[in-house]
Amino acid sequence: VKSSIETAEEDVEPEAFDPEDLVARVETAIDALNGGRKQTELLLGLDEVALFVGDSRHRYREFEETMEALQRGPNPVVVTTGQYSLPDTRESLIGEPPEDHWTHQQVPLEGADTEIIVRKRWLQKSDPEGRERVESMVASMPDLSLHSYSSVTSADPDPIESYPFREYDLSLLRTVMQELITQGRSTDRDYIQGRALLVLVRSLFTKFGWASKEAGSL
Numbered sequence: 001v002k003s004s005i006e007t008a009e010e011d012v013e014p015e016a017f018d019p020e021d022l023v024a025r026v027e028t029a030i031d032a033l034n035g036g037r038k039q040t041e042l043l044l045g046l047d048e049v050a051l052f053v054g055d056s057r058h059r060y061r062e063f064e065e066t067m068e069a070l071q072r073g074p075n076p077v078v079v080t081t082g083q084y085s086l087p088d089t090r091e092s093l094i095g096e097p098p099e100d101h102w103t104h105q106q107v108p109l110e111g112a113d114t115e116i117i118v119r120k121r122w123l124q125k126s127d128p129e130g131r132e133r134v135e136s137m138v139a140s141m142p143d144l145s146l147h148s149y150s151s152v153t154s155a156d157p158d159p160i161e162s163y164p165f166r167e168y169d170l171s172l173l174r175t176v177m178q179e180l181i182t183q184g185r186s187t188d189r190d191y192i193q194g195r196a197l198l199v200l201v202r203s204l205f206t207k208f209g210w211a212s213k214e215a216g217s218l
């Protein structure tokens with residue numbers, strides 16, 4: 001796979017590869033996948049659009065022209081991520097988008113949503129037997145209620161899915177990191193959005209050996 005990717009990259013001149021060329025490649029892929037009665041739909045993911053665009057009008061135009069070429073062509077589902085609002089980015093670079101413009105189809109990611117992302121990405125119990133084992137362990141544990149001055153609630157709490165964390169631990173971690181970054185100052189910006197919590201939990205599995213631990217040892 002790596003070799004074929006390198007070969008494909010060598011065959012493409014980036015400055016000459018325009019949105020219509022991408023559409024042609026996507027259509028070729030769809031045709032190859034849809035053999036016989038099989039019907040395949042593509043889901044394209046574009047990660048960190050804001051980092052790609054930066055403050056470059058040229059790069060934003062390239063992004064928008066690519067999206068619109070895909071819409072005119074095979075029109076696959078495209079999911080993009082980014083740290084900044086697409087309509088705001090467009091307005092600051094090339095002008096305010098019309099009210100019905102596709103950039104308005106955005107869903108702001110709240111800080112609490114990252115807890116759910118962490119659980120689905122790193123803590124998901126996909127094996128039914130493993131989930132049952134964890135459920136039995138959690139049921140036999142002593143009372144894990146947290147007695148604090150203010151209530152601590154998790155986003156969409158699920159004690160089984162949260163293990164080896166308690167169901168409110170991710171909320172506590174996110175709150176503590178938020179306070180450390182802002183030094184207790186009030187702010188309307190959620191600094192933990194998407195990054196720090198996911199990186200922290202991932203490192204526990206990749207660098208601190210959690211991935212090889214038996215259930216019950218953590």
